[in-house]
Amino acid sequence: MSEKQTLNKSLNMGMRKALEDDPKVLIMGEDVGRLGGVFRVTDGLQKDFGEERVIDTPLAESGIIGTAIGLALRGYRPVCEIQFDGFVFPAVDQIITQLAKMRMRSLGKVTLPVVIRIPCGGGIGAVEHHSESPEAYFTHTAGLRVVACSNPADAYSMIQQSIRSDDPVIFFEPKRRYWEKAAIEVEEGGWTPLHSARVVTPGEHVTVLAYGPSVKTCIEAAAAASEEGRSLEVIDLRSLNPLDIGTVVASVNRTGRCVVVHEAPVFSGYGAELAARITEKCFYRLEAPVLRVGGFSTPYPPSRVEEHYLPDLDRILDAVDQTFGW
Amino acid sequence: MTIDSVRGAPDTPVHAEPELVQLLTPEGERVEHPDYPLDLTTEEIRGLYRDLVIVRRIDREAVALTRQGELGLWASLLGQEAAQIGSGRALAEHDMVFPTYREHAVAWCRNVEPVKLLGLFRGVHHGGWDPAEHGFHLYTIVIGSQTLHAAGYAMGIQRDGVLGTDSAGATIAYFGDGATSQGDVNEAFVFASVFNAPVVFFCQNNQWAISEPLEKQSRIPLFKRAQGFGFPGLRVDGNDVLACLAVTRKALENARTGQGPTLIEAFTYRMGAHTTNDDPMRYRLKSDEEAWKLKDPIERVKAYLVRGDLADVAFFEDVEAEAKRIATDLRKACLALPDPTPLSIFENVYAEDHPLMTEEQERFAAYLESFEGSARP
Numbered sequence: 001m002s003e004k005q006t007l008n009k010s011l012n013m014g015m016r017k018a019l020e021d022d023p024k025v026l027i028m029g030e031d032v033g034r035l036g037g038v039f040r041v042t043d044g045l046q047k048d049f050g051e052e053r054v055i056d057t058p059l060a061e062s063g064i065i066g067t068a069i070g071l072a073l074r075g076y077r078p079v080c081e082i083q084f085d086g087f088v089f090p091a092v093d094q095i096i097t098q099l100a101k102m103r104m105r106s107l108g109k110v111t112l113p114v115v116i117r118i119p120c121g122g123g124i125g126a127v128e129h130h131s132e133s134p135e136a137y138f139t140h141t142a143g144l145r146v147v148a149c150s151n152p153a154d155a156y157s158m159i160q161q162s163i164r165s166d167d168p169v170i171f172f173e174p175k176r177r178y179w180e181k182a183a184i185e186v187e188e189g190g191w192t193p194l195h196s197a198r199v200v201t202p203g204e205h206v207t208v209l210a211y212g213p214s215v216k217t218c219i220e221a222a223a224a225a226s227e228e229g230r231s232l233e234v235i236d237l238r239s240l241n242p243l244d245i246g247t248v249v250a251s252v253n254r255t256g257r258c259v260v261v262h263e264a265p266v267f268s269g270y271g272a273e274l275a276a277r278i279t280e281k282c283f284y285r286l287e288a289p290v291l292r293v294g295g296f297s298t299p300y301p302p303s304r305v306e307e308h309y310l311p312d313l314d315r316i317l318d319a320v321d322q323t324f325g326w
Numbered sequence: 327m328t329i330d331s332v333r334g335a336p337d338t339p340v341h342a343e344p345e346l347v348q349l350l351t352p353e354g355e356r357v358e359h360p361d362y363p364l365d366l367t368t369e370e371i372r373g374l375y376r377d378l379v380i381v382r383r384i385d386r387e388a389v390a391l392t393r394q395g396e397l398g399l400w401a402s403l404l405g406q407e408a409a410q411i412g413s414g415r416a417l418a419e420h421d422m423v424f425p426t427y428r429e430h431a432v433a434w435c436r437n438v439e440p441v442k443l444l445g446l447f448r449g450v451h452h453g454g455w456d457p458a459e460h461g462f463h464l465y466t467i468v469i470g471s472q473t474l475h476a477a478g479y480a481m482g483i484q485r486d487g488v489l490g491t492d493s494a495g496a497t498i499a500y501f502g503d504g505a506t507s508q509g510d511v512n513e514a515f516v517f518a519s520v521f522n523a524p525v526v527f528f529c530q531n532n533q534w535a536i537s538e539p540l541e542k543q544s545r546i547p548l549f550k551r552a553q554g555f556g557f558p559g560l561r562v563d564g565n566d567v568l569a570c571l572a573v574t575r576k577a578l579e580n581a582r583t584g585q586g587p588t589l590i591e592a593f594t595y596r597m598g599a600h601t602t603n604d605d606p607m608r609y610r611l612k613s614d615e616e617a618w619k620l621k622d623p624i625e626r627v628k629a630y631l632v633r634g635d636l637a638d639v640a641f642f643e644d645v646e647a648e649a650k651r652i653a654t655d656l657r658k659a660c661l662a663l664p665d666p667t668p669l670s671i672f673e674n675v676y677a678e679d680h681p682l683m684t685e686e687q688e689r690f691a692a693y694l695e696s697f698e699g700s701a702r703p
């Protein structure tokens with residue numbers, strides 16, 4: 001373990017390492033160069049690696065992803081930044097119809113190692129389009145790997161693992177956790193594989209599944225629950241597609257109860273996939289249905305009410321209680 | 327190794343100024359332009375001055391409110407007052423505006439109460455004014471989207487068969503220099519051109535898209551792009567309120583009489599940060615800002631009025647006092663904005679009843695009630 005780093009700095013260090021290790025790695029996006037990104041995730045990279053490798057692109061998301069595909073076809077490994085979750089949509093055509101499907105179209109001859117970094121989630125008092133959780137659109141699209149880091153150590157390792165992946169990776173970053181600090185592991189031997197889930201708080205009574213910004217909230221919920229004698233097992237999924245269902249099933253088979261937490265709307269959200277799979281695999285061990293705590297099935301509200309929209313301690317504990325009352 | 331895409335300055339500098347339409351020099355001297363005669367009464371020019379001062383004061387108040395934590399964010403229009411007031415005052419009743427998030431002065435011209443703009447940045451709502459009532463559509467934050475809406479609305483005006491009549495209107499789409507790179511904006515140009523739609527594309531080239539200078543978006547002056555799409559484009563001194571008024575009037579009039587779209591590039595400068603979250607000193611020189619200060623859009627009108635003896639000290643004092651009063655009232659109104667209720671989250675998602683909204687709202691109401699008398703708000 002090295003010294004403590006913020007999450008955005010950990011990503012920065014991870015990308016710096018990738019740029020050093022592989023001359024084909026490129027960084028591209030709006031304001032990623034001189035400014036270092038609006039969250040400073042790419043701070044200093046253009047200064048050290050030059051404008052050919054750390055590219056301030058024109059203001060066009062479809063252009064960013066479309067040209068990243070072209071660069072990848074030419075042997076580069078572009079790491080694209082989408083400035084905010086709500087601005088990925090102009091690029092969605094390129095992502096879904098091209099990036100995700102070209103490998104199959106080419107009968108495996110084309111490899112597209114493109115990483116798309118997306119700061120996601122709410123809770124920062126922002127205006128519209130700056131607080132969204134669009135992961136389900138991407139997990140629903142075959143051909144994309146989708147991961148979400150929740151802490152600095154994972155940020156550092158997962159970004160490098162994603163850049164090395166030969167498949168396109170959608171990489172979600174929990175923007176309201178960018179400035180939180182924790183120790184990171186620089187030695188590769190100590191890294192968790194990219195697509196493995198991790199038990200972050202071991203427990204006995206209820207399995208709580210989360211990813212990205214919600215993980216910390218769930219860890220806090222587990223601490224609060226333990227004061228009332230309830231032991232929650234919090235699992236950070238880390239990878240949404242592929243999903244490490246084994247770790248989840250092992251836990252739920254022990255606890256018999258499961259609550260899924262994410263910021264995205266519950267209706268047709270990622271939690272629906274989890275609930276369905278857990279029901280299939282753990283049906284006879286379940287003491288209660290899998291419950292989902294998430295955003296409401298509405299657009300993300302104005303920031304003065306966002307605390308009500310986002311799953312918080314109380315709503316998570318309320319769902320935990322409900323699994324006991326079933 | 328040299329890489330073509332990152333070599334130095336392009337051959338045709340995007341900053342070339344020879345074709346700039348100007349009617350009032352930075353020194354406040356009135357000049358004529360053969361294509362844009364403008365006959366304004368002294369009262370009208372004084373009115374423009376008043377607008378400029380007031381919107382700058384409103385903007386300053388909003389920045390202050392943000393610093394004090396009362397707004398989550400503010401996108402300042404500082405430096406762009408003339409582009410917005412000039413074009414905004416060219417609008418007529420039946421015209422429809424499609425703004426970005428920075429058109430506070432155009433909103434002023436369309437009688438949108440400033441506190442409504444602040445409500446968006448305070449996080450009380452996402453917009454909320456009635457676009458039809460003001461002829462001023464909602465703020466659009468996703469870069470470029472609104473240009474297509476403007477083209478489509480213009481196609482509607484066209485289909486109403488009113489062009490060339492007294493009830494004719496045109497649309498005007500505002501967008502930035504950065505936005506010109508978006509597919510949507512280029513598609514809007516194509517649609518407007520192909521359908522000869524009554525739309526004016528008003529690009530405020532404030533030289534920056536957050537940290538990216540214009541050179542990152544274009545190697546030719548932006549107004550020249552219009553030609554490739556098949557309609558006229560021109561560049562106006564965006565810090566000259568008279569010129570902005572004259573060119574926009576003409577472009578709108580052309581649109582209303584069925585002569586199709588125009589692209590106006592208002593050449594100006596973003597004097598402040600991109601938003602209150604931004605620190606421009608990370609990417610640009612103080613000296614650039616200083617140079618643009620000499621072209622201030624308000625000072626030149628003042629100089630003109632003073633030089634021609636068209637306004638006395640009392641006039642300027644009155645305007646200042648009025649601006650101050652408006653700012654004070656705005657602050658009060660902003661602080662008095664009621665927070666949205668938790669249950670309002672479920673409102674206005676659909677036009678018709680929706681069972682999931684009802685279900686979630688009822689469940690959330692019951693949940694909130696369970697806290698009655700305990701810690702949760």
Ligand SMILES: Cc1ncc(C[n+]2csc(CCOP(=O)(O)OP(=O)(O)O)c2C)c(N)n1
Nearest residue numbers: 030087467468469502503504505534535536
């Ligand atoms: C589709 C999209 N991508 C990115 C952003 C983030 N963003 C907000 S403003 C901005 C720069 C806009 O520059 P410009 O069009 O010149 O307008 P200005 O802000 O200078 O008025 C960017 C990149 C956004 N709002 N929408």
Ligand SMILES: [Mg+2]
Nearest residue numbers: 502503534535
């Ligand atoms: Mg700009």
